[in-house]
Amino acid sequence: MRWRQRCEASVSATVWRSARYGTWVRRSSSRRPSRSPAQDAEREQGRARKAVEAVAADLMARGNLAGGEAQAVLEAQAMMAQDPELMADVERRVAVGSTAERAVYDAFAAYRELLANAGEYLAGRVADLDDVRNRIVARLLGVPMPGVPDSDEPYVLVARDLAPADTALLDPTLVLGFVTEEGGPTSHSAILARALGVPAVVALPGAGEIAEGTLIAVDGSSGEVFVNPSEEKKSQLEAAAAERRAALAASTGPGATADGHKVPLLANIGGPADVAAALEAGAEGVGLFRTEFLFLDDSKNAPSEDKQVVAYRQVLEAFPEGRVVVRVLDAGADKPLDFLTPADEPNPALGVRGLRSLLDHPAVLRTQLTALAKAAEGLPVHLEVMAPMVADRADAKAFADACREAGLRAKFGAMVEVPSAALRARSVLQEVEFLSLGTNDLAQYTFAADRQVGAVSRLQDPWQPALLDLVALSAEAARAEGKSCGVCGEAASDPLLACVLTGLGVTSLSMGAASLPYVRAALAKFTLAQCERAAAAARAADSAADARAAAQAVLSGE
Numbered sequence: 001m002r003w004r005q006r007c008e009a010s011v012s013a014t015v016w017r018s019a020r021y022g023t024w025v026r027r028s029s030s031r032r033p034s035r036s037p038a039q040d041a042e043r044e045q046g047r048a049r050k051a052v053e054a055v056a057a058d059l060m061a062r063g064n065l066a067g068g069e070a071q072a073v074l075e076a077q078a079m080m081a082q083d084p085e086l087m088a089d090v091e092r093r094v095a096v097g098s099t100a101e102r103a104v105y106d107a108f109a110a111y112r113e114l115l116a117n118a119g120e121y122l123a124g125r126v127a128d129l130d131d132v133r134n135r136i137v138a139r140l141l142g143v144p145m146p147g148v149p150d151s152d153e154p155y156v157l158v159a160r161d162l163a164p165a166d167t168a169l170l171d172p173t174l175v176l177g178f179v180t181e182e183g184g185p186t187s188h189s190a191i192l193a194r195a196l197g198v199p200a201v202v203a204l205p206g207a208g209e210i211a212e213g214t215l216i217a218v219d220g221s222s223g224e225v226f227v228n229p230s231e232e233k234k235s236q237l238e239a240a241a242a243e244r245r246a247a248l249a250a251s252t253g254p255g256a257t258a259d260g261h262k263v264p265l266l267a268n269i270g271g272p273a274d275v276a277a278a279l280e281a282g283a284e285g286v287g288l289f290r291t292e293f294l295f296l297d298d299s300k301n302a303p304s305e306d307k308q309v310v311a312y313r314q315v316l317e318a319f320p321e322g323r324v325v326v327r328v329l330d331a332g333a334d335k336p337l338d339f340l341t342p343a344d345e346p347n348p349a350l351g352v353r354g355l356r357s358l359l360d361h362p363a364v365l366r367t368q369l370t371a372l373a374k375a376a377e378g379l380p381v382h383l384e385v386m387a388p389m390v391a392d393r394a395d396a397k398a399f400a401d402a403c404r405e406a407g408l409r410a411k412f413g414a415m416v417e418v419p420s421a422a423l424r425a426r427s428v429l430q431e432v433e434f435l436s437l438g439t440n441d442l443a444q445y446t447f448a449a450d451r452q453v454g455a456v457s458r459l460q461d462p463w464q465p466a467l468l469d470l471v472a473l474s475a476e477a478a479r480a481e482g483k484s485c486g487v488c489g490e491a492a493s494d495p496l497l498a499c500v501l502t503g504l505g506v507t508s509l510s511m512g513a514a515s516l517p518y519v520r521a522a523l524a525k526f527t528l529a530q531c532e533r534a535a536a537a538a539r540a541a542d543s544a545a546d547a548r549a550a551a552q553a554v555l556s557g558e
């Protein structure tokens, strides 16, 4: 039997027996607690506060033990637990009669909805929030915390989903791989699996049917899980894994092809908390700083200029002399904000979002640009600022004018997320100095396939030749204008596709920190001419699957 699911996590393979994550414990604390009225509000509020503090301290302690990327994730979780607004909400709910556990559950539910609707990146944090809630509720109920199985034997962990707090302390000599039924490419279980260096396949339908003790092979590079694999399959996978490990170990320094064509490898970050992981993975800078996180605390008002200056400066200081590309607020559609996004749009993805929304609220854009200008003052960093959802030259001009008016000393750029901007890239480039391809939205608008609707995910595949054509058009236009054109959508994090994008003429690649070593190793294996041949072969195909196979065939010399 063989399951197949898109590659979501690390790129190596393992063959071992499965063991199940303690889901019963998880369920006991993730179920909504009953609503028996609290007798003594003050006492309940005290219990809630104590539980929150204990869970935050436990998460911090686990982070200290784990170090590295896991520490940043766990510290972010501890901050979620201690969020003053959440605590105030819990106390309000207790004051009107909830028990502490029920109040925690309901307050987290409200926050959860906000995150889930805030776009792919932030939606990926929902699992972390759920875990914090489960831990607090478990403590209040006096039941054991969620946890991984105790075992002296190495095993492959099969779970509905994994919490960072458990994943962080896993011993990679015991846990040889993960398979989860839930989660996504940006979920922390996938990210931490990559950091641990074990193969993982996430969001695999039917994973829960794998019985404890079954022999399974997990191929993180293809996203395949083989149940009871043949001897031949086992040795094939083991040989491929050994080869990849050797390539990864040899991959350091700036991104470049085998013949020295430089392709700067940059990190996508969602805020200062992601900087440590980016540096550790050797990011040469930041290619996409999503600034939406700053706007989530208060859905009614924009954050003050001072608050923004502090957050931006923290990021800029981390990359002295490096390049940091900041994207101005991308509100609307999958990232709605009450004070900016019209409530009654019949089709929000085609409505007032991204730059359109900022041009309708010039004061919000002005504050953000002024804050960026102040944050960069006196720093040697190469600041670049770009706008999401630029459709044409007029959009690009309006953005560049706003940047100039704010006194911003930076390069101004346009994201290419709307097909019209790719088709008329040379015209857009008359107003701005660089392009950055947001392939997630570009796929959505090219194929009229909502990125939040699973039923049309076939069309969201960045290997679709039509998408590759638009990438090529943008890169050619930038080259003709002597300007740069990077990719900051998910496409850049697929090592094989990264080689194809390079062959199409893209000048930098930006991705989640965890993908950087894999992309760096893949690029270093091939010359620019090979990447160009792979790109031509992919564009000549008629489907995403054929494009991938054609590029693979060229690069493996078939």
Ligand SMILES: C=C(OP(=O)(O)O)C(=O)O
Residues within 6 Å of the ligand: 119, 120, 288, 290, 330, 417, 437, 438, 439, 440, 441, 442, 488, 489, 490
């Ligand atoms: C990078 C992109 O932006 P986001 O995913 O934040 O919309 C994109 O659309 O590819």
Ligand SMILES: [Mg+2]
Residues within 6 Å of the ligand: 388, 417, 438, 440, 441
């Ligand atoms: Mg986008």
